[in-house]
Amino acid sequence: MFIPLRPRRNRRSDSIRALCQETRLAASDLILPLFLHEDGEDVEIASMPGCTRWSLPGLVREAGEAHALGVPAVVLFPKVPEEKKDPLARESWNPEGLIPQTVAALKAAHPTLTVITDVALDPYNSDGHDGIVAEDGSILNDETVEVLCEQALSQARAGADIVAPSDMMDGRVAALRAALDGEGYADVGILAYTAKYASA
Secondary structure (H helix, E strand, O other), X not given: OOOOOOHHHHHOOHHHHHHHOOOOOOHHHOEEEEEEEOOOXXXXXXXXXXXXXXXXXXXXXXHHHHHHOOOOEEEEEEEOOHHHOEOOOHHHHOOOOHHHHHXXXXXXXXXXXXXXXXXXXXXXXXXXXXXOEOOOOOEOHHHHHHHHHHHHHHHHHHOOOEEEXXXXXXXXXXXXXXXXXXXOOOOOEEOOOXXXXXXX
């Protein structure tokens, strides 16, 4: 029988399938998300079964174990205490804050680990929003971008390899690049989010 395409020939052995496969996923393709808080205990996140909110020592240990298995990078997501939140998200650029301390600890313990930091105001904003909220309830885009730049610079100074803006402010990537370059952090990458899945 004449069949113009016979894809079965590409599936007849493990070695041929390995040569022809389209996607190959390995530990080196992964970024481990790590959730952290200032408390001294590692706790399970009730709304995310199987996920942990790490203390600093626990997070450094977990990152090291993942890195030893071939995972090249982690991305950090903080839970900020309510008393450190305000409408201008000032804690987001505190050089002694949770994220800069964590970045420095990770880079000291695991120098070859790539550390990615989330650039967003919602963990730090008493309004819970990714932007600075005006009195009339509107979002102040340009003022927010200025704060995001301060946050990214604080993270870069601590040793972050990549900053990852997850907000929705107009012009933020170009502003972050200019701010980082202007302070001598031209090698710090920017990984802007394009989509979030199952985030609600």
